Amino acid sequence: MVVYTPMIQQYLQVKADYQDAFLFFRLGDFYEMFFDDAIKASQELEITLTSREGGGEERIPMCGVPYHSASTYIEQLVERGYKVAICEQTEDPKQAKGVVRREVVQLITPGTMMEGKGLQEKENNYIASITCFPDGTYGCAYNDLSTGENKATILNGSFEEVINELALLGAKELVVKSSFEAEWQRKIRERLPVTISFEDDEDIKGDYRPLFRDVTEEKLQITMARLLNYLYKTQKRSLGHLQPVSSYQIYQHMKIDYYSKRNLELTETIRSKGKKGSLLWLLDETKTAMGGRLLKQWIDRPLIEMTAIQTRLLMVETFMNAYFERQELREKLKEVYDLERLAGRVAFGNVSARDLVQLRRSLQQIPFIHHLIEQLGNEVSKQFADRLDPCEEITDLLEKAIVENPPLSVKEGNMIQDGYHEELDRYRDATRNGKTWIAQLEREEREKTGIKSLKVGYNRVFGYYIEVTKANLHLLEEGRYERKQTLTNAERYITPELKEKEALILQAEEKSMDLEYQLFSEIREHVKEYIPRLQALAKTISELDVLQCFATISEERHYVKPIFSDERRIMIKEGRHPVVEKVMNADRYVPNDCVMDNEREILLITGPNMSGKSTFMRQIALTAILAQIGCYVPATEAVLPIFDQVFTRIGAADDLISGQSTFMVEMLEAKNAIAHATKNSLILFDEIGRGTSTYDGMALAQAIIEYIHDRIGAKTLFSTHYHELTVLEEELVRLKNIHVSAIEQHGKVVFLHKIKEGPADKSYGIHVAQLAQLPPELIKRANEILASLEQQDIKLIVKETEAETTHSSRNHEEDKDSNADQSNGIDNRTETQLSFFTDESVQPKKPQLDPKEKRVLDKIKELDILDMTPMQAMNILYELHKKIKS
Template sequence: MAQLSPMMTQYLQIHEEVPDALLFFRLGDFYEMFFDDALKASRELEIALTGRDCGLEERAPMCGVPYHAAQNYITRLVEKGYKVAICEQMEDPKDAKGIVKRGIVRVISPGTISEGTLLESKKNNYLMSLYLENNRLGIASIDVSTGDFYVTEIEGKTPELWLSQLADEIGKMLPAEVILNPALFKQPQALELIEKKFGILASLYPEKYFNIKSCSERITTQFEVFSLGALDLEKRDHAIAAAGGLLGYIDETQRRALNHIKTIRYYKSRDFMVLDLSTRRNLELTETIRTLEKKGSLLWVLDKTVTAMGGRTLRRWLEAPLIKTANILERQGSVQEFYDHASRLPEFKTILTKVYDLERLCAKISFGTANPRDLLALKQSLGALPLINAFLASLKAEKLASLYDQDELLEDVWTLIEKAIDDNAPLVIKEGNVVKTGYNDEVDTYREASEKGQDWIRDLECREREKSGIKSLKIKYNRVFGYFLEVTKSYLDQVPEDYIRKQTLANAERYFTPELKAMENKILGAQEGLLRCETQVFQEIRETLLAEIQRIQKKATEVAELDAIYSLATVALQNHYVRPEISSEKSIDIKNGRHPVVEAFIGESHFIGNDCLLNDDDQQMMIITGPNMAGKSTFIRQVAVIVLMAQIGSFIPADAGTISVVDRIFTRVGASDDLASGQSTFMVEMTEVANILKNATDQSLVILDEIGRGTSTFDGISIAWAVVEHLWDKAAIGAKTLFATHYHELTELETLKPGIKNYSISLKETPDGVIFLRKIKPGSVDQSYGIEVAKLAGFPSPVTKRAQEILKHLEAGENTYRENLIVADPPILTERKASQLNFFEMAKGISPEEEAALGTIRDLNIDEMSPIEVMNVIYHLREKI
């Protein structure tokens, strides 16, 4: 440091405040980066890498971006997962004595973005804080761009249990960034979950910021309450630590007021349907599995919202379905009132198109970044409130009216902006003409002086043209030379003697006169005064609006809910959905149900609907057999999706439906390796099934598609059979279950376990192959028709013919095994009997040490052991042997 130049010393000292960020260091009109930051930025942004003398023998690597274009570069870096610290000049270089004072004004990271192209309009951008102590977790999530703030606690006796719950919460909120206290940061499983499984930026945050006392003070100060009890946080120390630490992190990185964060909501996971990550993915709630796009997801079908706020609200509803019957019925009733006035919905949509994103406008006002156009957008949005009022009044819809405070229309806020801000105000204040004439006397005075000065300039130009006889003479202005008289070279012999040369051009000369210079000073003085005055008045207006943020946010919430309900009603009308009955009879009875997403692609007229009945008595479980591509997976998924839709208050794609509330939906669908963690397809499958067996209840809905296929046939059948029995057993779980399988052996369970019923997919065999009828019927099938599916997939004819020959031999059970590997007939399984070796039979005649090891193995309680415990036992046995 002693050898470095003063400016580079300053750079490194400031960088020490944010060691994990790229430092954008303001030097004149550029943000510069040096050393490692420059190497990273030049690579990521594909900009030139240069060097700068820094006092050392070697020049410091350097790269930079123009300050006026910095936002685009910052966005690209944040999108790649970097944090960017903005370091500004804190004083005018002209006034500086020595090195210009500089300081960090903001740290931008994936979770702290408040505006820009990285923000999706209909999706929240959460920053999450996690605080772990004694196997209990506090979880706080905030969207800085809207002010939404949620907090909860989870607990598990072991890390495995709380990690599972944490995965559910992360899957629900999908934060862009997570901060962790040291105790959690030291848990490798937690980091693997956050960074590898979810791909989220995770950062360590010092323990001192999670101190309960300071966190409590931070929360009560932020929300202006006397005690934490007013926020439902009393005696919730982990939630307090997470929420207080999160506020501290935002304050430290944003370094500006958080006036738009006015509410904090404590929730319990049991207040909503629990959906684990596997279920969210398999049901494709908000994005598809393959493309990770919204199109093709359930949200894509349901989202007909007009406003960004409504879109975010609907997404939150879908991520956290209701489980209290009264709440479901309340929302259903609101949807029904819109549904009953179908002809009026286009009118309501037209009104909503006038409403901008009020929540994010509030954030801009709070951060002091709202520009004149933002205030005009706010005015237009508030202007729509009386129209919404009148519309709801004309419907005479009680439930919808109860969501909307008809006495609070924010007329005073609308009037302020209407009187103060010019309707044609520019995007940037310094362009002028922001404040309306008549609103502020000082602004009017400066504006009049500026406008009269322009009139004087025009008069002077006419007089000088007539006096000199120079027809091309013009008075012009630029920021460098001010006002000047410009004369083309063909008229230079006519220039009056009192003109003073100012600048020579290729084709003209520029002059000024004492009179023009005097007026220039007056005009520029008026323009500077006008800009200064308009800026001050605009800031005062913004401060006034800041005091009204909570009122605006409340109205934004009301409009957002109306928009989300409008969306559900619109989808129901367009797609002929029906209102389901929410029952307490513990049954799911769907008549002619349809999958909403598949139907959206192929059309309602082409979709074959199916019934589904599940109850606690004679049909607790359906085992569904049938060929691939016949529709088994679509059927079981659509049942889960319909139940979920019913529990967000939506109508459902069916002719009729009676739905009993479920506490959780579990799915085990499809097959995929988890290469990042070294897990095979079968291991992933078994892990997901284990999660279901540990957490499902008699109030749950379980969807299983082809479990046990990743191992030998006999192992797979055994596992599948045992899983079915355990789910069926009311003493163990007793969950309502749909099980699609190719293991036809499982159909025997119908005769063994009351409440298990066999179903299959109808098909029609023809000389040219099979036709899938897509209809579920009672009974089972004993064929999979795999070769027929291969034909449909486009297999070459010789391959499918050879497959049919092989199948005939296998079914015939003939012993045609040959030593020659290239045979006309394939090897045959003559007996359906496992040929696995008996480990303990082989052990006769072994040493005492080996006999002791086998005894240890016999006594192991495998069901109660974790994989790592088993590995440790094996390691010690190997050492003994």
């Protein structure tokens, strides 16, 4: 058995309680790590791995980081999903008997970051908790420790709904019971970049019962209690900034599942996984970090309650009509710092004097903002103005107490204003006078000795000293100078007078710094009392910020105020895709109309690749989302219903981790929409069925369309290259064909990007390949193969139909005497139908042929299929005509 040194034994005892974390063990000026922690940390942080004796025969792996720069290394580990336990010395080494006592003072995890680069200013840093109840429901609670936000809900659906909620939150960490099913843990890890932590204690602790004042549901309390217990255990301090828990139901907002959010690129793009190119990127004209976070929350959860939507729209309209006031507001908002996170840092105890200066500057803007909003002059703006609490007491305190440019550290002094505290002023006077005396001493010593290079200096180890170069030592008066330190080229001395003054100066400086820190702590505690008011103010400021942002975007991009219809009617004139329009520049974007009502529930969209089908579909969804978050929309006129849910199946992607093909992902997303959509939902399906054989895909696509039409009744945009599906317009009364137009010029396709009524004539797939600059010989060969396949298709139809008509001809010969109207085996109907295809002189009511019919008729002539009995030819051509029309 290995017997370790007392210090290593202490390390192992502490580490036993933090097996899933790196233990930063404080030794002097370093945080040290040992054993496996050291090996792994040296790899992750790219720092030197060393070793030390630990009491056994083998040396123990060790690595460390300086305590003053540890935050950088901690951030790196936490950003990669690790946890870091900070173990500090909790005993004065001078008073320790044996090993200095050490304890973990904080566990830093991905969901509990309070500062650093890993905390994005315009993004929440959520930690969530999930509880599974015996009745099959799930409790979901989440918190942003940096802002104090607490929310909870009950989910009644499948576990897939739980994953969807976590994905929408973007939770960095998930807290569950240790008995939480392993299969569920696996599914969560596969789908989400989240750290899973365990907390089995779900009893509600007395110190945060007030947080449940608005939540009485036991399931919510149990779920939230688990999360709060975890926070208190890991942070090991009072969390006075935590806000009362608020409950919500997911059906209170437009439901947008994870796939739809991704496909519509609401907050990040599919390819880059970044903000640029998303709807959030387009809209974000917010001037505060709080406003940026709220904007993202609004995009994730659009409203469905009409009054709330209209309130937002009214305020946007008000801002649009008050240009100068809005511009002045935007300038003032630039001076407002992150009040939510400043309040959190005050409560957490890691606020600095610089943070308090930011708080003061922010509060100084509130009276001006209040005046601006009050000037807007309607009932909604008045309500906002009434909620703008300037917190004058805090502003006055910080103006009197904190200097304009304090140091970063709160223990170095120079934070508190002169005149704020009488005793501090006395210490400062002593220090300043002492330093003046030092400067005077240096001048006098130079004059007395004649040594112009003589100087009086100071360092923390030796205090004040008189430094003389060795070449000038002979000029010093003997017996007056006491040697203090020897350098290579100089000697340092002290005199009795300097010694006496040093004691007075250093004592005053030390007392001054101690008193400053004490005063700073008192100020911080006083500010703590105002945290609820600061959080309420932050909420109002963030809402004003988002609403002015909507007005700014709407004015710049020429958006219009949407009108909401109770008749489930969509009427969008000259609608645009907001993001594509911005990327392309407005003058190049081709707008399109969209009309849907109770007689046009499903639009079946055909047209070439790259013509804009997917863009058109997305812009309808984004227009609806913009309207329901309270923003104007990209159109010249827009009438919309309130949608309860949006489902999209756009784009192709394998789910490699869970082993699902593109087609399986497609079917799962389609199933999700069909299972949950209502008549008040919006469904976007793009190219359903393309991941399998043509007939399988076509059959599935048609069945899905019919199911939505007959069973659900949701407003649906369905794009496809299966032109055969366009005949559904004749069978499904609420389905209409539309297409994105294109023309062929000089053998090349020109996309017009314009939506028109009716089906498209073809897909122009080879033309698109030509635009992609595939080799010319490849394009030529593709056209040859296409022509061959079209001929084979016709020959197959001819062959199948010939067999059928031969059989029917025999039966006809047997019964020819019973039909008096026949002549040479061809009745009047047959002559008419046959002449439609062959005899140009006989064209009774001949319809105008479309391009597809003309191409097929050309193929018929090439095949010379009329070299057969009239009855056979008639039946073959009649069947072909039906095929063309279908």
